[in-house]
Amino acid sequence: MSSHCHDEHDHGHGGHSHEGHDHSDDITPALQYSLYQHISFDDITTLNEASSGSGKAIVKKTWDERMNEQPELESDADEQLLMHIPFTGQVKLHSIILRTSNSDSAPKTLKVFINRDDLDFSTASDLQPTQEFQLSQTSEIQDIGVKRALFGKVQNLTLFVEDNYGEDVSRICYLGFKGDWMQLGKAPTNILYEAAANPSDHKVKGTSANQMGSNIGQ
Known part of the structure; x- marks a missing residue:
């Protein structure tokens, strides 16, 4: 029973919930930068999931469904999970958003790798991750900011839950x-037009510069 995602949810809707939170600060930014529509859901894979497809199912949850108890991803043979998520x-x-629980089943160490589709539990344990996080033992939403300089060209993510509480x-x-x-x-249209216009401009400037160089040399 301790695994239920709603352990703190009902408590969180106490008297302070709506008074202490502005919806414009809470919901809108998450939707504004959401990558939900850019996830390749059919290509998501999860190793050591107890129920087939449950890893994909929790990623398919919309922001409005974030507090729903089900579906839930549960590991199988041990506490480790390895998820591969292509875009x-x-x-x-910018950040990884997740919700676990305030129980001992909450993931603790999360290692994140970018652009690796060849990882298994052994290699994920041995390799240096792009970034490592220590997660909180809470059923509140965790918005985990990454070092953006390291995550600027991501085509896929691999998330390795190494242990829990x-x-x-x-x-x-x-x-x-x-x-x-x-x-x-693809590139923005204005960049394509600019690139198409530039060669003749550069050619004229280059010719002029070469002529000047020739004159100076003489």
């Missing part, structure tokens, strides 16, 4: 991402 383009990641299995209720997205192989 439909290139992402500048002591339970045999780990559980995650919600997983989302915030950042900026750019379609691979």
Whole structure:
């Protein structure tokens, strides 16, 4: 029973909940930078999930569904989880948003790798991650900011839950991402026009410079 995602949710809706939080500060920014529509859901894989497809299911939850108890990702043989999440383009990641619980099943150490589709538990344990986080034991939403300089060209993420707070299995209720997205192989139209116009300009300037150089040399 301690694994339920709603352990603190009902308490969180006490007298201070709506008075202490402004919806414009809470919901709008998360939606503004949400990468939800740029996740390649069909290509998400999760190793050591107790129920097939549950890893994909928690990523498919919308922001409005973030406090829902189900679906829930639960690990199988032990407390470790390895999730691979591809995007439909290139992402500048700002933060990872997740919700676990205030129980011992809450993930503790999260290692994040970018642009690696070849990791298993052994390699994820041995390799240096792009960034490592110590997660909180809480059922509140955790918005975990990344070092943006390290996450500027992300095509896919691998999340490795290495351990938890002591339970045999780990559980995650919600997983989302915030950042900026750019379609691979595309550029803004104004850049394309500028690139098309530039060659003749550069040619004229280059010729002029070469002529000047020739005159100086003579």
